[in-house]
Amino acid sequence: MLRDDATVEALQNASHMAEVRGRSLWADARARFFRNKAAVGGFVLLMMIAAFALFGGLLSEWEPDFVDFSLMGANASEGVPSFETGHYFGTDSSGRDLYARVVQGTGISLMVGVVGAVVAVIVGTLYGAIAGYFGGRVDGTMMRAVDILMSIPFMFVLILMLVIFGRSIFMLFLGIGLISWLDMARIARGQTLTIKNKEFVEVAVATGVHPLRIILRHIVPNLLGIVIVYATLLVPNMIIFESFISFLGLGVQEPNTSLGALISEGASQMQYGVLWQLFFPLLFFVFTIFAFFFVGDGLRDALDPKDR
Amino acid sequence: MLSFIARRLTVAIPTLLILVVLSFVLMYTAPGGPFNSERPLPPEVLANIEAKYGLDQPFWKRIAVYIHGVIFNFDFGPSFQFKNRSVNDIIAQGFPITLTYGFWSFVVAVTVGVSLGIAAALRQNTWLDYLAVGISIGAQVLPNFVMAPILLLVFTLWLGWLPGGGWAGGQWQYLVMPVIALSTSYMASIARITRSSMLEVLNTNFIRTAKAKGLPTRRIIWRHAMKPAMLPVLSYLGPAFVGMITGSVIIDIFFSTGGIGQFFVNSAFNRDYSVIMGITILVGALTILFNLIVDLLYAWIDPKIRY
């Protein structure tokens, strides 16, 4: 839904990023990355959010699914955020501890984002690398297929799939990942075209190494830089995507939750004096996405040293 | 150029066919049917209905009849849920609405986004830049299902300035909130893309040369920097357009505008097969068309590209 073609474009043209991996390039990139304040800030924030998702539950005084029946229906007055009651973020409309649920939601949203991005990146890279490596008619057919798939309104198809096959986290990953691999395939193909003429690939071909082995051993590792950048920028889009699915009621099953589900619940309650139900999940949502954007931009600048 | 268009259009046909078959198969395997309800219909009543809509036919025959109808009569069949309406009726009713607020959102997103981006780029690292970047990032991450109820509370309940929903033939009062809610995140993306590509262009040698020659800044921006800086923005417009059509689901739900978004979600939940298919095909065709337009514009702006 939020495909960023400008980034795709930039990555497709970034020919020097595909240079043979060497110690100095990565060391350089690292140095450049750490000089970028926004990127470092984003990185620290991201680590903090990840730590919150992993270990935040230890600080919670309540289980995420525990319903306090005395708070049900008395949310606006009794369920306010407070350290005394142990509900640091207040409670949700079913009388559950919002802090524990935000911890869980952050974890699930991160997982959906990361797994979705990984699926997209793996499928896309392999597909693109194969097309680029073999070239000719194989390339033509495979990329034409990508063109065709690009014209399919996948958001609609995903809604259909979730409606039809019932919702599960697996379907969500699969669906979201499948929607996003197309751009990755294009990028990977473009890069492969430059790499394939390098000496080390030609040597491998001359010595009779199996083509699939060449792709996996020689080409894919050299795409790593670009893959990482793309994946980092993909994760926040996946998370936004998931929130939309959750809004339609097709997201994860209760009592599990995601940031999207929490936000959509909070948004529906916002006029009823329980604004914290929207505020806390939204805060973590916004921070997570900010952090990924900054880290992604930083990585791109670090790995693609254009003079800006 | 013409051969390029022709080639793209020939790809469009198999694409649409794939889309038809894909959605048809998806729905065929779906549990439930358009005529299920809390109270199951007596078998003889159900049989009458299924006969009327051709659901008693085998799969291959149904899909063949459907594709035949679409191609030769441009007939997308009757709606199963809305008993007195055909898919063509529904699209004819809802699509102009979606298109109207989609168009205005698009205009707002592009003009505001581009202006904001350019302003930020020209005043890089000033308060204006930070403000623009801050606004655009904030706007991009605020989901529109949060934005919509906030707008409603502020403009309808508290200020009482705008009607809380409806369409009324597309009068401006009814358009304001849908357009704001739909355009914000795209406006933000466009602003970010414009800013970074403008910065990049301003650092290129030919702009430096122009500056060195002492040309006035305004002239440099408009005559020289604008065109190349717009290329990345242009390539974003395709996905932005599709995103807006998808986003119409949320607009229709919150502002009861009666566009096709609401029809789509509804028909997916109610298994109104023909309406789902009709809308999916429509959106697919539009996506293809829009991508083609964007590519042509691209070639027009960037003389390096030849089709």
Add this chain to the structure above:
Amino acid sequence: MKITQKFLATTAIGLLAMSSVVYADSHATHPETGEALASDQTFTYRVGDESPSYDPGVVEDTYGAEVVRDLFEGLYNQDAAGNLEAGVALSHNVSDDNLVYTFDLRDDAKWSNGDPVTAGDFEYAWKRAASPELASPYAWYIELMSLENAAEVIAGDMDPSELGVTAIDDTTLEVRLSQPLPYFAQMVTHGTTFPVHQATVEEHGSDWTLPENIVSNGAYVMTEFVPQERIVRKRNEMYWDNDNTIIETVVKLVIPDENVALTRYLAGELDRTDIPAGQFPRLSEQYPDQAMSVPEACSYYYMFNMREGAPEEIQDPNVRKALSLAVDRDVIVNNVLAAGQKPAYTFTHWATAGFEMPDVPMASMEQAERNEMAVELLEEAGYGSDNPLTVNLVYNTDEGHKAVAIAISQMWKQTLGVETNLSNQEWQTFLEARSNGDFEVARGGWCADYNEASTFLDLMQSGSGYNDSKYNNPEVDALLANAKTADNPQADYDKVEEFIAQDTPIIPIYHYAADYMYSANLEGWPFENFEQNWYSRELYKIAE
């Protein structure tokens, strides 16, 4: 003009006096109550979704039926309390064998184009509704009315002309039944039995209900229709009782999100809207004269899957009973929903006509006692901390159902240590899973077709198509069969409810209430009508 302005500006009191004079002049008072009527008689209300059809023969949902009741008029109407009232028919005679009904129609009823409404219009409409050609999802209603040959006509074995309805002359309609039906006269207040204008239907086909084509005989005519957005209906000048209609314009708005609808209500755009789950207490405190809750003829329950081959744990009646006992209905009703619903220990709704609540032991216990008993029963069945029970609960996607499911799963966990896997399914998938027996515990809701206990209890019959539990108890079947002919079936109903409490094929949870906001100046709403059948022509707005 200028003079008037000057005059008004100089004398403020004069302004007030004058405007009230103008007011009283142009706006009559209510003929019966004498209340001053508001100048704007427009009634705007919210529905959650577009209706499939507004054709009387096809209409199938509540929202659609509301519109149809305004646009068309059948043989009889319901008054505010739900009693029969003359519609197009003034009266009827029943033959001695209770099989032939003869309706005497008024001669001043007119269609909106001026044509008279005749018995022939009814005959045409009923035959049309039953015909396989129309394939109406509500064709079964004609069969439910026990019309002669209805089943054969629907099945396509007989021509629609064989249906047991005949127009003797323009004002006499004869109806022949295949079996006596004590509540037949009640059934002709339903939309499926309303007349349609033959010439219009034949001229425009399925487009005849569009505003530019429609010809109707009710108090209103449809003037604007934007699907998924609005329907506007205006006073029908041709309606025989037009003089007593007060509301000029009725606007139905489709607003999918009930929170948005409430915002728009509070902004003054709506006169009636649903109250979102859990908001009734706050709203009734803030707007005591606007937030209303009345009993609604539906029961909310969870059903167990009692089919052969269904998971073994829940085949043990003790387990089922323990799960039922551990549900604290008071919490559900007072905290989760809090809008006038009543805790349910019987399947039949407490407000059903002629039904006395049987003495089910569970109802008179304290929740602590119920919990204690539940723990004992579950231990007896062999489940405890060393052998925990896990159940799967499915419900269809909805905020309200979700809230109830979350609460109940926690009650089971906190009281019994039972783990629950919740899964919400989207409506069509849910229906399929439930009717195929692909569940352990599933949510259910049942609304009365008519105001009598058997409309609920018949679901417990082993052969009922709506018995998704597949509860099979021959004694219950016998009791229900006996109740059909008994003079006073209450004793049978008591026993059936006792069986339900004992065998626990279902967990009754609560009895519905209809809770809505009604704008303060809207009067005439039939709150007493248990089936919630309202007619716009009976409403009016008073001056504020």
